[in-house]
Amino acid sequence: MGLEDRPRQCCDLLNKAIKLMIKHRKLEEAAQAIKKSQEYYTELDQLGQVYRLTVALVLVQLSLGDLIAAEGAYGDCLSCPGFVDSDECTIAKVLLRAYDDGDQENANKVLNGIYIRHMENVYAHLARSIRVPGSVKKKEVSNVTENNDGEEATNGKEVGKNEEEEEGEDEYEGGIC
Secondary structure (H helix, E strand, C coil): HHHHHCCHHHHHHHHHHHHHHHHHHHHHHHHHHHHHHHHHHHHHHCCCHHHHHHHHHHHHHHCCCCCHHHHHHHHHCCCCCCCCCCCCHHHHHHHHHHHHHHHCCCCCHHHCCCCHHCCCCHHHHHHHCCCCCCCCCCCCCCEEECCCCCCCCCCCCCCCCCCHHHHHHCCCCCCCC
16 A cells, blocks of 8 residues: 555645755655645545645745736636635736736735745745846835934935025035034
């Protein structure tokens, strides 16, 4: 009697192997193992675990930069009963949309969200490494900051003055303090 006859033990061993594969960045092999694990969990009728593995597979595929495979993994699980109404479906859909749109900010909201943070550590670490290709970086924060008194300071520059006006002024005009 082999492990194929004991799907629960097989799933446990596969999950350990998947974690090691991800830790050692063997992501293609991890993706194949996740698919196999999904099959076993489907046999066991543990659909919640299948949903979680779908999110894990989407993370692995996006880490590889393969949006098509990630969408395929998501699409394959759409036929599972109850998946469309699950949190995992929403998370995968939002993440795939952000990745497709090149929106790193929305992708980070999902990747740093509570669901991903509470997954196994290897998946959380993997999620932090995902970068959306073609994403536009956020504009730099303006030079305006607030003092402790609630007054605005501008890192040594007055608001509304341009550089030409500033060049003519003595920077120590009011004293050093």
